[in-house]
Each structure stands twice: as structure tokens, then as C-alpha cells.
Amino acid sequence: MCRYVFRAPRVGSYVTVGREADLCPKFPGRQSDGSRFIRSEVTACPACSFAAKEEFDGLDLTPTERDDLEERLKEDGLLRVFRSNPPPWLAFHAAEVCGQERGLAARELGDLCLRASWVCRKERERPFESTFQLRAIRYFIRALKEDTLAGRELSVTTYLVGELNRRLGNHREALNWYVNASRTIEGGPALSWLERLIEDQSRLAKEQAA
Numbered sequence: 001m002c003r004y005v006f007r008a009p010r011v012g013s014y015v016t017v018g019r020e021a022d023l024c025p026k027f028p029g030r031q032s033d034g035s036r037f038i039r040s041e042v043t044a045c046p047a048c049s050f051a052a053k054e055e056f057d058g059l060d061l062t063p064t065e066r067d068d069l070e071e072r073l074k075e076d077g078l079l080r081v082f083r084s085n086p087p088p089w090l091a092f093h094a095a096e097v098c099g100q101e102r103g104l105a106a107r108e109l110g111d112l113c114l115r116a117s118w119v120c121r122k123e124r125e126r127p128f129e130s131t132f133q134l135r136a137i138r139y140f141i142r143a144l145k146e147d148t149l150a151g152r153e154l155s156v157t158t159y160l161v162g163e164l165n166r167r168l169g170n171h172r173e174a175l176n177w178y179v180n181a182s183r184t185i186e187g188g189p190a191l192s193w194l195e196r197l198i199e200d201q202s203r204l205a206k207e208q209a210a
């Protein structure tokens with residue numbers, strides 16, 4: 001965006017060994033390696049903090065959009081505090097700010113926050129993990145109201161609102177969302193993994209609520 005030229009680190013191929021219940025991929029080896037792989041999904045400019053999931057070459061921003069983005073990035077509180085010494089999750093926050101300005105769908109903004117929370121967990125940044133989980137919930141609920149989600153995306157988004165609530169300690173809220181999620185599944189083998197996950201996590205939330 002600011003025409004600063006830099007080389008984004010390339011992360012090679014990797015294997016995952018399943019997922020956690022909030023769909024965070026598990027990697028063999030050190031947690032910090034896993035964090036690095038998740039972080040490689042977003043690129044942030046070291047000069048102006050512009051960040052996005054896409055390749056920057058393909059972005060087509062008008063001069064007005066550039067100015068507005070530059071302004072937003074300069075004014076953002078977290079970026080101001082952390083820019084000089086960026087924590088691992090900062091690029092996701094920058095991508096969220098840029099995504100809001102660029103009018104990304106709520107589902108996509110929620111995805112950025114969910115990924116930020118995964119990075120925080122792998123890096124043991126507990127308070128920030130909760131902050132991003134809460135923001136992901138808000139975006140996902142907005143997506144369920146405003147975006148036209150269907151099929152797998154509808155079921156997974158609804159489930160994630162439940163699972164993130166459970167992780168934040170809102171067990172009854174979580175149980176309601178698990179029920180909503182299972183209602184969106186229309187049978188068939190494609191989402192049987194999600195049905196099993198909902199059963200397991202509902203059981204867990206009931207134990208935790210007791």
C-alpha cells in the first residue's frame with residue numbers, strides 16, 4: 001500500500017495432526033512452529049502495517065481507499081502501542097482493521113480473529129486469546145445475521161460461536177449454540193465429523209456447567 005518493498009518469509013509445506021475443538025490445526029513439534037505456520041497466512045507490511053491474507057500484488061486500491069487505510073492504521077490503538085515491538089498476533093489485528101475498512105464480510109473478519117486467538121494460545125498469551133475469541137464471536141454472530149451462509153459454512157460458524165463461548169466460560173450459552181448448530185446439519189455423511197464434535201463438546205459443556 002505504501003509501496004515499501006519487502007520480502008515476506010516463505011513457510012514450506014507442513015503436516016498437521018488433527019485439529020482442536022475450535023478447529024485450530026495441531027502440528028507435530030513445538031507450539032511456536034505451529035504459531036509460525038498459522039501466522040504465515042497473513043502478510044503485514046513492516047513499514048505501514050497494511051495487512052491482508054491476499055498477495056499484495058493482486059490488490060487494487062483506489063487513492064481514496066489508500067488514504068483512508070493509512071489513516072485507520074495510524075490511528076489504531078493496538079497498532080500504536082505494539083508497532084515498534086510487534087507480538088505474534090499483531091498482523092491478524094492489522095488485517096482485521098484493514099478488512100473492516102475494505103468492507104470484508106463478517107465471516108472473514110471473524111476468521112482473522114479466530115486465527116489470532118489460535119496464535120495467542122500457541123504463544124501462551126492468555127488475555128489476548130480471550131479478547132480475540134470474543135471478537136470472533138461478535139463477527140460470527142453478525143455473519144449469521146447478515147451474510148448469506150449456507151451448508152457447511154453455516155453449520156461450522158454456528159458451532160464455533162458455541163465452542164468459543166464454552167472456552168470463555170459461558171457454558172449455557174455454548175449449549176444453546178451447539179443445539180442451533182446441530183439443527184443446521186441436514187444429515188448425510190459430509191458433516192458427520194461435526195455432529196460427533198458437537199456431541200462431545202456438548203457433553204463437556206454440560207459437565208463444566210454443573
Ligand SMILES: [Zn+2]
Binds near residue numbers: 001045
Ligand atoms: Zn506498507
